[in-house]
Amino acid sequence: YAFFSVGILDFFHAFSNYCHNLFVWYHSSGALLGALFFFISIFVYRADKSHNDQLGWIRKFSIFSGVFMILLFDVGGTKMRVAICRDGQTTGEPQIIPTPAAYADGMAALRTLADGCAAGGRITAVSGALAGSFDRERTALLNGENISDWVGKPVRHELERMFGVPVYLENDAGAACLGEAIYGAGRGHEIVAYLTISTGIGGSRVVNGRIDAAAMGFEPGNQIIDAGRSLFPDWGVHRLMDVSGKALEKFFQ
Numbered sequence: 001y002a003f004f005s006v007g008i009l010d011f012f013h014a015f016s017n018y019c020h021n022l023f024v025w026y027h028s029s030g031a032l033l034g035a036l037f038f039f040i041s042i043f044v045y046r047a048d049k050s051h052n053d054q055l056g057w058i059r060k061f062s063i064f065s066g067v068f069m070i071l072l073f074d075v076g077g078t079k080m081r082v083a084i085c086r087d088g089q090t091t092g093e094p095q096i097i098p099t100p101a102a103y104a105d106g107m108a109a110l111r112t113l114a115d116g117c118a119a120g121g122r123i124t125a126v127s128g129a130l131a132g133s134f135d136r137e138r139t140a141l142l143n144g145e146n147i148s149d150w151v152g153k154p155v156r157h158e159l160e161r162m163f164g165v166p167v168y169l170e171n172d173a174g175a176a177c178l179g180e181a182i183y184g185a186g187r188g189h190e191i192v193a194y195l196t197i198s199t200g201i202g203g204s205r206v207v208n209g210r211i212d213a214a215a216m217g218f219e220p221g222n223q224i225i226d227a228g229r230s231l232f233p234d235w236g237v238h239r240l241m242d243v244s245g246k247a248l249e250k251f252f253q
Helices: 002-016 022-050 054-065 103-118 145-150 155-163 172-183 245-252
Strands: 070-075 079-085 095-098 125-130 141-143 167-171 191-197 201-207
Touching: 070 103, 070 172, 079 103, 095 103, 103 145, 103 155, 125 155, 125 172, 141 145, 155 167, 167 172, 172 191, 172 201
Parallel strands: 070 125, 125 167
Antiparallel strands: 070 079, 079 095, 191 201
């Protein structure tokens, strides 16, 4: 608004006095262009916010300004993956390492991998998925038995401090479900359910292109399937999580 007001005043000052001072015209034109950019940005921002598309807003703003690079990462129970998105549609080759057990080591590794993927470019946003349930503000994990040292740590705030850009976090199964609903096997369907069986067992549901509301995530791995432990007395299966990759590895060792 300040740019707009100064531009209008300078413009009419120059016009009313038939002033040919190039500096005044340059100043007013620059201010008006700045105001135009500001109002276009607000319009795009409101349009995206109305669709709850925060990364869409960053993509449009970044492309408009000529800069776009989102850091993507996934912290699973076994592996950590990091990649870069430069067009809002595709990713570069991911860098994959074993997930560090210690939170501090994991954050340090994430920074190193991010720098390598960015190759000197400027990251404009960070979007990541972790194997656990988040608090309501998506700032820290409330649980995550396969990455237990990450639980309760200020993940989002530390990433914001580390990269100086907006950070968006989600449960890993929720992010995968959203990807399938928008770009994959669930595309065009109103309701999409997703179940992953890997190091742990997770799942999510997307309704009308959005991850469905859940108090503490869906976490189907915690579903009790044998309350009395009578169906599989020798195996000790109690929860669905007891047939996950990690549980099977432990059982057959």
